Amino acid sequence: MMLGEDSRPVEFRTYMPLRYRAVLGVAGIAAVLILLASGPSPWLAVPVAAVFVAVTTMTARIRLGEVSMSIRVAGLFSTTIHYREISAVSVGPATRFAQGMGLRILSGGGTGYLVGGPSVRIQRDSNTVLVSCANPQALVARIGAHLPR
Structure with a gap:
């Protein structure tokens, strides 16, 4: 493996831009709040929250x-x-x-x-x-x- 000057593997890691994370975070929070308030299926808020966390990270x-x-x-x-x-x-x-x-x-x-x-x-x-x-x-x-x- 190619090593950098400090003997660690060379890796480039890129995160989703902050503005995209902010928009998706607000949308995720809104979706979770709507599901929690909707009554019949509040349990759906958990998987929806998990999906939004996975996407924004x-x-x-x-x-x-x-x-x-x-x-x-x-x-x-x-x-x-x-x-x-x-x-x-x-x-x-x-x-x-x-x-x-x-x-x-x-x-x-x-x-x-x-x-x-x-x-x-x-x-x-x-x-x-x-x-x-x-x-x-x-x-x-x-x-x-x-x-x-």
Whole structure:
């Protein structure tokens, strides 16, 4: 595994932007209060609250190793990409609610591992991967250092 200057694995962790968490948090609280006040099914408030907490704490994690990188979003969806499969890497677009969160199938083909905000586009031989990253320039530089010149 590629190690940083302080001998720890290199990892980029990106959290959902605060403004998205705030909107989803307010919506979750409103939904829970409505369910609690509705009478016949107040027990539904517990799973609804759990879903909103899980969504608002969603992260994208990119871990760089010596021969490959791993990407994980929401703690559930993951992939491994070998550097030899990468034909190009660049800063991608900032994603929003419209693109969705979590594992996404992108228009035009490809896969997104998204939590919102800045991203990195990784072009593989077979498809494109878009991953949320708070510091896309740093990730592009780190991945680029592994690609053949």
